[in-house]
Amino acid sequence: VDLPVWDGEWHEVCATWRSTDGAWQIYMDGFLQDSGSGLNVGGKVRSGGTWILGQDQDKVGGGFDTNQAFSGELSQMNLWDFVLTQAEIWTDSCGQHGNVIDW
Template structure:
């Protein structure tokens, strides 16, 4: 089932993906200046699954894996930039707990860094000189094996996702720490969880978040 595009403040809300599904997804509407040569994505996820899962998928017409954050297994994060891939090991991956993730990438030198729960990876090189042109298809819950589609239920996300922000620049380590710790930070200028346009397809629910325990008082 496809729902109409909604624009709303999702503060203290989560997208819940309760099923292993080849259809359930959330597609974001983003106003993007062309071309994109640097990106930062931050988000939080909670899942009890140990199989492969897609966390964040950005495709462009010429490349389905333009900017993909993927978990092939517990404890491994796989970064894709325009089809090139890099595996990151040794960062937190708490099954059944909230994980706060930020990924930065700059095409100028290709430097990319992944942060999880306040810990960061070594800086690596991925997608040097790559640029993203064309309207991006940005999807939660599925890995796009084709532009806007090609979903595989064995790569789908199952659990909760919240606080998704996307910037067309590399944000500072201080801003990342503010995000990780649940403090005030400058929202994403491409995707802003506090003012988000999105379309839900399939079985996805918008529920109350339990990440911030203070929201119970």
């Protein structure tokens, strides 16, 4: 998904994923940008792992390519164990704190 975030402004980006049917959605500034289904149906996000922000990693333990690195600022990374509704994303997600990760 190509998101137009390189304009010098802060943006809110939200990705949702539901294990039961693999439904996923990408929002930017509260507006749906893309969606689909069938992504890792039945998959689980296991505890004890490491979250990598701002870098593409092709496999667990794999190397990093500096040409694929994010250059900018990140703030308010949150993770929930449920899918936020579009209304929650639109109205108040910047004021919410994830119940799994709150950074």
